[in-house]
Amino acid sequence: MTTNFTPIDMQTWQRRDYFYYFTKMMPTGFNVNVDVDITASYDAAKAAGYRFFPVYLHLITRLISEQPEFMIAQRGEQLGHYDHLTPAYSLFHEDDHTISGIWTAYDTDLATFNAHYMADKERYSSQHGAVAKPDQPENAYMINMNPWLHFNNYTPLSFNGLPNYLPVIEAGKYVIENDRRVMPVSFTIHHAVADAWHVSHFFEKLQRALNTPDTWLK
Template sequence: MNPLNTTTTPIDPATWSRREYFYYFTKMMPTGFTVSADLDVTVTKDWLAARDLKFNPAYLYLVSRVITEMPEFRVSRTDDGELMHYEVLHPSYSVMHTDHTISSLWTAYDANFAQFYQNYLADQAQYGDLHTPMAKAPQSANTYMIGSIPWTHFTSYTPLPFTPLNTFFPVIQAGKFINESDHWQMPLSVTIHHAVADGYQVSQFFTKLQNAFDHPEIWLVD
């Protein structure tokens, strides 16, 4: 396993294109928003099934990889208020136990899908049966919330944080697949702070992720 990537790049407020928007949406009108859309996961689902690979780690990997192309999704700040971009974000997700309780795990992102897949399986083996809210203690600040509700094909999902934010990472949630005309549709919700992203950036995220689901032979193969 490679060392955990916690690399950051400072944001220069004098040249940052979102400087005024960040101030407005954090100080004058604190605002976040959620966008939900159906994504077609047919090609990736079939590609994984043909290779006897699990869907969930591929979902976590593809979202995390697309996030590496979205600097707006990787904004954080220090305790002193200095803003920065993380190079990558590591997915933090829930696992379901047989008694329907959940535990939070996270897996180190790796640009190599095969390595990430092994990281995921190792985390499941070591921590997956621990019945506690946070089965694997966090080791860095650059984890983001991502999950799935595989029992419900929702049209909207909105998490409600109750504490002040030091990071401005997205919260991403998938829902139950449904089959329509031989195509598997998966609802996906993206919630993000308006200080760092607008509807355009979230739309770009959906476009990039759909492209990834359409071409697993490119995105999941080195």
Template sequence: MLFTPIDLQSWPRGQLFYYFSKMAPTGYSMTVNVDVTELRRATKEAEIKFFPIYLWLVTKNLNQQKEFKVAECDGVLGYYDALTPLYASFHEDDHTFSLMWTEYQERFLDFYGLYLANQQQFGNAHGVLCQPQTPPPANAYTVSCIPWMQFQHFAVHSYENKPYYFPSVEAGKFFERDGRTFMPLSLTCHHATTDGWHVNRFLEDLKTDIMAFAQYL
């Protein structure tokens, strides 16, 4: 993974970053309902799993903006060239989950192959981490879902006192409205790195990719 340092003096968000990270540390979250009618149809026609599609689409569109990829590495502020999805693998036997990650790939089918390989190798491994031999990569961000419930809002907040600027993304149970299928989607972000403008651009690009997902198969 490539890490590029940020010069706070020349970065347009430099003063905003300092204010919202040092003077008034602030995060925010919001939940929107995303139309996934066409995406579910394409998924069923191609006979592929929905969850890895969701992981890939969210990660692909977060990766379009460097503000979502900001982090500290050895005390240096910068951004990674790409984020890696860190997600929950649910265990039916004891109703617990373990964290798993699959390195992002630009081609969906490449990512899908890695996802399936991870599931086959580590899917039954219990404990906090499915892949205990290696820690999650430094560019891993949290993205998951609660498929059993529909929610109007969901927020994840870290209470550990450390600099963490990646977004957290959570999806909920599908629901029907006016003949369309929707999915609740919650984003929790750090205000030091992103504003509503960035979230809106992410959501608009995500909607475009959802509508035309068949082109990635």
């Protein structure tokens, strides 16, 4: 997919004052951790022949693309937003327990995206090092899954001081509660671009989609 970047007019942007406050006066980000019920979508994905992880990547990326506040970035001095994001995630190497970063081109069609994911996994699974797949696009955001740990809180920390307004999302190991599969999802975002309402709205959409895979998992 072609990536489009739309500049933000700071003179008319509704969030201008909040952006200034949370970047200049009180630089702030926040993290939210929510347990979601993945039972229906997990079962539907398996029945359709998909692994759950690429389905998770696709669904999260699609929902993010519905909210422009989660796609804001800075090009030089120009602030703007993309029309979609690219999921960047980690491959785990069983032989030495290390991870390598890769990314998969997003497509609105799940089957097409899944084919891209499987091709990337096949090509780069044996390549070790911090970065296995080069040329990560500028609209890539961090999304991962920790299948070994069901956590109550996960807060990624950045130490480079660079502006990063794209979300960071991490899922954890699901557990069985009352015959339901419950999975923790961590969402971290810069307060300059989003408030609690935006993240709450995202999780409402996520749970609704997870409950109704027949509407999107073809």
